[in-house]
Amino acid sequence: MHAEVLAKCKQARQAALKLAACSTSLKNKALEQIATSLEKNKKDIIEANQLDRNRLESGDHYTEAFYDRLLLSEARIFEMAQGLREIAALNDPVGEVTGMWKRPNGLEIGQTRVPIGVIAIIYEARPNVTIDAAGLTLKTGNTVILRGSSEALNSNRALVKIIQQGLGEAGLPDGSVALIEDADRAAVMDLLNANQYLDLLIPRGGPSLINTVINNSSVPVIQTGAGNCHTYVDYSADLDKAVAIAVNAKVQRPGVCNAMETLLVHKDMADDFLPKIVPALEKLGVEIRGCPRTVSYSSNIKPAGEEDWSTEYLDLILAIRVVENIDQAVEHINSYGTGHSEAIITDSYNQARHFLASVDAAAVYVNASTRFTDGSAFGLGAEIGISTQKLHARGPMGLEALTTLKYIIFGSGQIRE
């Protein structure tokens, strides 16, 4: 194991035991101090970020989107500080007793929320994730090992320095937040197999990062982010609601994981709905790819291939398919979907219940835009990601998803017969 990875893993493990016992007020104090310090040191942060941006501009990876993700402006630094203050204001789930019951032998058995322990987060060149992830893990009493892209190393180093100062001022343990600076990819592989030290690994980024982590990690992973989301307009839908919801789900922010990628339309609704939705979307710059029946509604619609049903465009592109009935819609979603967010538009009680029961996804909607799937819209506060796997956490992962339960058992001398 790389020396830096090993040293930081050991330190994080030690710190985790101390941090787990820290009071909420101490953790909040650290969050507030880091927030203030971010604002005070904005010049240093922007200078460090400038180094990363210079390197990007002089290299051959440059794209506008990449630059935008990497950029830390004054406004963004203030947003990050504000984010930390919002995390400080959230309820601390650690210590909650979720239940307690008494057994016939008199044993009282309960469960209490505790931090998970040591969490590693591997992410791309988005330095705001550094603050975000550190804030959420700190609030829940977890220590965190951050491994951001080497393309954001100067920015991350500056941010982690501020975080560690804030921790120190609040009297929290060194090593509660650590940054792996080693640019070697082998250092990432070391992290993926540091079972002895890590309790959880969360990759945040595109499909290639996520797949690398899943295929190579022996540490438990939570998979986040992939969203091939559908909206199904049933024969029983209210036409105006259907148009408004479908437009919103596609165009309000097309680059995010809860945006709609395929629209499914019941065949009896097609004649009413498609002549309304197609021009509405085209007017907003959406390129449409359709099944043979959809194509007949506009000369601009390109035929959709098998690949379109599986693609998360993250762009102003939409696939449309006319289906025979709700079962075909459900089958399409369960075959091609990524288990993220799926919606039905209907005024039928039975169709709504059938869809809710049959669609296998983290979030299933009736008569609303899939764009609501996130921690703040669900009322959970800030989130560390949206889980598309089924273990531990499914859907938006707020503070609770960063805790685990410990059985506590109160006896008075009970032994097993």
Next chain:
Amino acid sequence: MHAEVLAKCKQARQAALKLAACSTSLKNKALEQIATSLEKNKKDIIEANQLDRNRLESGDHYTEAFYDRLLLSEARIFEMAQGLREIAALNDPVGEVTGMWKRPNGLEIGQTRVPIGVIAIIYEARPNVTIDAAGLTLKTGNTVILRGSSEALNSNRALVKIIQQGLGEAGLPDGSVALIEDADRAAVMDLLNANQYLDLLIPRGGPSLINTVINNSSVPVIQTGAGNCHTYVDYSADLDKAVAIAVNAKVQRPGVCNAMETLLVHKDMADDFLPKIVPALEKLGVEIRGCPRTVSYSSNIKPAGEEDWSTEYLDLILAIRVVENIDQAVEHINSYGTGHSEAIITDSYNQARHFLASVDAAAVYVNASTRFTDGSAFGLGAEIGISTQKLHARGPMGLEALTTLKYIIFGSGQIRE
């Protein structure tokens, strides 16, 4: 991928969507039918089991313990049937709405329990696991792919035949329970990487099986079973309770994961406690290995080495260490323990609270034997294993641990601004 694995994975995926929608009464009917059928077909089962036992006896793997694990006697078949009836009698967690709340925009957001989907279970030559695992997964609406040891293939084949008949008679989908018969180890590797089809993988067996699965699986794994459990006798302990609990934790069933492996004794208690516990344990045939101070209490005590602190003996062997204080006990447990079950014996309110808060384990006891860590003693009913990892399920995994939550969102046309 091996043809058999691929075909059964696909079938299980299809069946999972149907099984998830089946009513509790239908699932219970299948469980009852399988139970009756096990009893009726006991002769066939025993004959099939005889083939496996003959092969074991003529091979060079034979040990008494192995033979005993493999054996299906009439009594054991009746026990398995009874186990299924007990599972049928348990409350079905699927469909429970664990919470629902209303957002300012009128969206009602709730969470409901749903099956995980397709679960693969890899286990050793213990054919009773076949019935046990099929019963628990069926009750929770999950489909299961079983991969038992090839040394129990004839037994497993006979049992799965009966299960599948029971499923058919109850009208439940084919492929809800499948057995991988391919003896090739590469078939196991295929399962470990069948992410496209599997939602969860549970290895049940010894450390070597569990490590192979953890190190090679890209499917999410729940780790079960390793239990290096401690009992700490504080200076404030009631002496008689301490003796009774320590004896029970060690000898009541030494071969199981929640048995005590190391006893920690506060230095101020050593003179009172050790002269009582050491002869009591020795009389019951326990071999004791101790720290230098412990060794001075009996000429029979062998010195304990570093390795003893890390060993799960699963046998009538116990390591004893005298510690300076509770912090040293906690540090010992957090360093050498496997996060399974840990107990303190104390009459001090402060020591009890300190131990409960500082020990990082699935189950932390005050004044009771660690032997209670299992599904039935906790009141959860039958269990699929005892998780020693922190994600999804920690401690005894009952029916609830085989479910996941799905967000259900009821709207009336909400779109995101």
